[in-house]
Amino acid sequence: MRRWTPTDLQTLIDSLLADGIRVLGPRVGDAAILYDEIDTLPIGCGDEQAPGYYRLTARHDQSRFGYNLGPSTWKQFLFPPEEAIFRVQDGEFISCREQPEKMAFIGVRACELAAVSIQDRVFMGDFTDPGYASRRENLLLIAVNCSQASGNCFCASTGDGPAVGVGADLILTEVRPEDPYYLVEAQTEAGQWMIAAVGGPVAAPEEIDARDEVIAATRQQMQREFATEGIADALLSALDHPHWDVVAERCLACGNCTQVCPTCFCSTTREHVNPVSLDVTHMRGWDSCFTADHSYLSGGVVRQSVKSRYRQWLTHKLAGWDQQFGLSGCTGCGRCISWCPVGIDLTEEVAEIRRPL
Ligand code: SF4
Numbered sequence: 001m002r003r004w005t006p007t008d009l010q011t012l013i014d015s016l017l018a019d020g021i022r023v024l025g026p027r028v029g030d031a032a033i034l035y036d037e038i039d040t041l042p043i044g045c046g047d048e049q050a051p052g053y054y055r056l057t058a059r060h061d062q063s064r065f066g067y068n069l070g071p072s073t074w075k076q077f078l079f080p081p082e083e084a085i086f087r088v089q090d091g092e093f094i095s096c097r098e099q100p101e102k103m104a105f106i107g108v109r110a111c112e113l114a115a116v117s118i119q120d121r122v123f124m125g126d127f128t129d130p131g132y133a134s135r136r137e138n139l140l141l142i143a144v145n146c147s148q149a150s151g152n153c154f155c156a157s158t159g160d161g162p163a164v165g166v167g168a169d170l171i172l173t174e175v176r177p178e179d180p181y182y183l184v185e186a187q188t189e190a191g192q193w194m195i196a197a198v199g200g201p202v203a204a205p206e207e208i209d210a211r212d213e214v215i216a217a218t219r220q221q222m223q224r225e226f227a228t229e230g231i232a233d234a235l236l237s238a239l240d241h242p243h244w245d246v247v248a249e250r251c252l253a254c255g256n257c258t259q260v261c262p263t264c265f266c267s268t269t270r271e272h273v274n275p276v277s278l279d280v281t282h283m284r285g286w287d288s289c290f291t292a293d294h295s296y297l298s299g300g301v302v303r304q305s306v307k308s309r310y311r312q313w314l315t316h317k318l319a320g321w322d323q324q325f326g327l328s329g330c331t332g333c334g335r336c337i338s339w340c341p342v343g344i345d346l347t348e349e350v351a352e353i354r355r356p357l
């Protein structure tokens with residue numbers, strides 16, 4: 001394990017950029033932490049989160065990773081919100097698939113890494129989405145162990161965090177935010193290459209202990225608990241539970257929860273027609289199971305009520321995914337709780353639905 005300074009972190013970013021790699025990471029924008037193209041990391045940013053509440057705050061220290069998750073997810077770069085699949089020009093079908101660029105994600109949290117591996121299962125499992133697969137093959141994942149939990153995090157309950165699991169190329173741990181240093185571990189050859197590009201001394205044993213202390217403190221900070229055992233059966237046997245009506249009274253069917261969720265993968269297709277040339281481009285874009293159109297079949301909307309749409313979302317994520325992909329669709333990131341305009345909290349809704357009548 002190596003010990004890096006903030007300058008070493010910047011050296012990593014500079015060397016990735018010099019190699020022509022698109023570096024994506026946190027930046028401050030729209031009063032939140034967003035994921036975007038970066039050439040440096042924001043300093044001293046924190047946040048406060050509660051159901052239906054997110055505020056960016058100043059930490060007054062030198063931390064580069066002292067914030068929790070904002071509304072952005074990494075899925076926007078692997079499964080873009082809108083993507084041209086093919087176009088029809090003069091009666092000829094032409095693929096719109098582009099040569100994938102090399103990307104590096106910096107600051108991927110444990111729950112987000114788990115979300116990427118869930119989407120891998122969706123897009124590169126029994127059926128392969130060629131666009132997703134080619135972007136995924138050209139990706140470097142630089143993860144970071146969380147050094148604090150937000151009020152909405154529950155990754156310890158889902159088993160996806162706060163310690164980064166397998167799948168990252170490099171794992172960072174930020175220690176001592178007032179004057180930080182970084183413990184750096186490689187999980188892959190690409191990670192070793194990144195360490196070799198930056199150098200840095202081998203970490204001392206007491207510094208390695210600091211990594212475990214950071215993770216343990218984050219785990220202890222997590223206020224929210226979520227009972228996952230037997231959850232699929234519990235939800236599927238409670239499809240007529242009266243609490244679905246209670247939550248439907250509050251839910252606006254706005255779809256915010258699905259847009260910020262790092263694992264939701266529903267999409268729809270539409271045609272863009274050029275009014276002059278009459279060329280047609282076939283587009284794929286994110287959709288949400290909260291829209292009426294999403295369940296439009298054979299001349300009718302199947303899920304007409306908000307209740308049926310909320311129930312579909314929750315039971316698919318926490319039960320149907322298990323049947324389809326062999327895992328839950330929730331990694332405990334808490335985004336859907338923070339960004340729900342009415343503060344609906346799936347951990348509380350599930351607890352109510354699991355409560356015996
Ligand atoms: S369902 Fe909510 S908490 Fe779970 S992964 Fe999606 S956004 Fe995060």
Ligand code: SF4
Pocket residue numbers: 250251252253254255256257258290339340341342343344
């Ligand atoms: S649960 Fe909240 S975020 Fe999701 S659709 Fe309903 S109101 Fe919108």
